[in-house]
Amino acid sequence: MSAVKDIVVLGAGLAGVTSAWYLRAAGHRVTVIERRTGPALETSFANGGQISASHPEPWANPRTPVAVLRGLGRADAPVRLRLGLDAERWRWGLAFLGQCRPGPTRRNTAAIARLAACSLAALRKLRHQLELDYDASECGILHLYFTEAQLRHGRRMAATLAAFGFPTEVLGDAAACRRLEPALSWAPGLAGGLYAPEDESGDAHRFVEALTGHCRQAGVRFEFGMRVDRIATRGQAVRGVHVTDTEGRSGLYAGTDIVCALGAESSRLVRPLGERLPIYPLKGYSATIPAGPGAPRLSLTDELHRIVVSRLGDRVRIAGMAELAGFDTGIDTTRAAAMLKRALVLMPELGDAASPQYWAGLRPATPGNVPIIGRGCVDGLWYNTGHGSLGWTLACGSAELLSALLSGFVPAIAFPFWNG
Numbered sequence: 001m002s003a004v005k006d007i008v009v010l011g012a013g014l015a016g017v018t019s020a021w022y023l024r025a026a027g028h029r030v031t032v033i034e035r036r037t038g039p040a041l042e043t044s045f046a047n048g049g050q051i052s053a054s055h056p057e058p059w060a061n062p063r064t065p066v067a068v069l070r071g072l073g074r075a076d077a078p079v080r081l082r083l084g085l086d087a088e089r090w091r092w093g094l095a096f097l098g099q100c101r102p103g104p105t106r107r108n109t110a111a112i113a114r115l116a117a118c119s120l121a122a123l124r125k126l127r128h129q130l131e132l133d134y135d136a137s138e139c140g141i142l143h144l145y146f147t148e149a150q151l152r153h154g155r156r157m158a159a160t161l162a163a164f165g166f167p168t169e170v171l172g173d174a175a176a177c178r179r180l181e182p183a184l185s186w187a188p189g190l191a192g193g194l195y196a197p198e199d200e201s202g203d204a205h206r207f208v209e210a211l212t213g214h215c216r217q218a219g220v221r222f223e224f225g226m227r228v229d230r231i232a233t234r235g236q237a238v239r240g241v242h243v244t245d246t247e248g249r250s251g252l253y254a255g256t257d258i259v260c261a262l263g264a265e266s267s268r269l270v271r272p273l274g275e276r277l278p279i280y281p282l283k284g285y286s287a288t289i290p291a292g293p294g295a296p297r298l299s300l301t302d303e304l305h306r307i308v309v310s311r312l313g314d315r316v317r318i319a320g321m322a323e324l325a326g327f328d329t330g331i332d333t334t335r336a337a338a339m340l341k342r343a344l345v346l347m348p349e350l351g352d353a354a355s356p357q358y359w360a361g362l363r364p365a366t367p368g369n370v371p372i373i374g375r376g377c378v379d380g381l382w383y384n385t386g387h388g389s390l391g392w393t394l395a396c397g398s399a400e401l402l403s404a405l406l407s408g409f410v411p412a413i414a415f416p417f418w419n420g
């Protein structure tokens with residue numbers, strides 16, 4: 001075993017709590033610091049629920065710039081840009097454009113696919129080991145296409161996924177989709193689909209809550225209601241973090257190692273150390289409603305409107321939209337309602353939409369959607385952050401890799417580690 005370390009994990013979302021679990025399992029002493037009153041109350045709270053290993057292609061791909069231009073000015077456009085005068089937003093936007101070229105898209109897809117495969121295996125192992133209950137479904141994900149061009153892309157994607165070892169089935173027309181998922185019987189305009197039977201879905205918030213309980217039992221300490229203000233260093237190494245509690249009392253948490261898992265806030269914390277993490281918040285929305293008789297069994301992705309629909313026990317979650325608009329978590333109900341309306345067009349008996357629970361969250365997005373896992377700019381500083389649109393899909397694998405790196409072991413897969 002490697003030397004036991006005193007590790008402070010910053011943030012109790014998917015990335016932070018899974019990191020805490022694997023680090024404790026490796027024998028380290030672990031404390032998690034979180035500003036909210038419990039785990040997974042920010043971006044990991046009400047996401048789309050998909051464990052979509054079959055979707056390794058990042059949003060930065062050659063088709064995206066045209067799709068963004070087409071949606072300009074439309075309230076229901078999947079992507080909305082509010083560039084304003086924020087230099088950081090412009091820098092991120094330009095870097096995103098750079099990642100839309102074919103070469104970076106191929107490299108990013110490969111890195112995400114490898115990580116997704118290892119993450120799915122890790123999640124399954126953890127679920128069985130701990131008997132975690134989080135409205136998990138192992139029915140797979142069906143990607144829905146509405147044009148012949150999309151269906152052709154689906155066929156290419158099936159070949160790419162096969163090369164990474166993911167089995168998929170191309171459904172060449174609407175009838176084939178409806179046979180597999182009868183809830184789509186009234187869905188208009190369907191051209192076909194791509195079914196990924198290995199994919200899963202589940203409630204990320206319930207998962208993190210359950211794992212937090214197991215972490216506690218295993219000896220991980222959680223400090224909720226504690227804001228991290230800055231990282232304390234001595235020379236070129238970390239020595240802890242300065243924190244403030246809800247009463248305004250400040251103090252220092254000492255640690256030999258710090259894991260930054262602060263989601264969209266990660267880059268702000270490490271900027272004073274001279275580190276520039278290319279993470280920017282990408283806002284999305286979800287709507288949760290009680291499931292109706294026509295709720296789908298499979299998790300679905302409408303590839304035209306970029307929304308996902310997942311059944312979570314007796315609820316249905318509809319999620320999507322991407323807005324480059326800074327750290328604002330306000331809910332634009334017109335856009336959130338447009339998403340729900342689209343889901344009801346596909347499946348009129350999806351659920352009771354009388355009083356949906358709308359939610360907005362900030363994806364911690366890197367330009368190429370490849371998370372930042374690895375060493376920071378000073379000794380003892382580590383990152384597990386920047387998981388963008390796939391933080392639930394990639395959580396367990398990322399945390400396992402981080403734990404291996406920090407413990408001095410060889411990570412299970414080749415990955416473009418930060419400062420690797």
Ligand SMILES: Cc1cc2nc3c(=O)[nH]c(=O)nc-3n(C[C@H](O)[C@H](O)[C@H](O)COP(=O)(O)OP(=O)(O)OC[C@H]3O[C@@H](n4cnc5c(N)ncnc54)[C@H](O)[C@@H]3O)c2cc1C
Nearest residue numbers: 011013014015035043044048050228263284390391392393
């Ligand atoms: C609409 C939407 C749909 C999505 N759907 C999916 C999906 O279907 N599948 C999928 O794989 N992914 C999905 N995602 C992405 C996924 O939810 C995120 O990638 C993931 O939740 C990020 O987890 P995290 O732990 O990095 O960040 P967070 O969950 O935000 O955790 C960071 C934590 O750090 C804390 N924090 C921040 N600053 C401080 C500070 N100074 N001091 C103390 N604590 C601090 C925060 O309170 C927070 O709890 C979706 C995201 C959105 C928005």
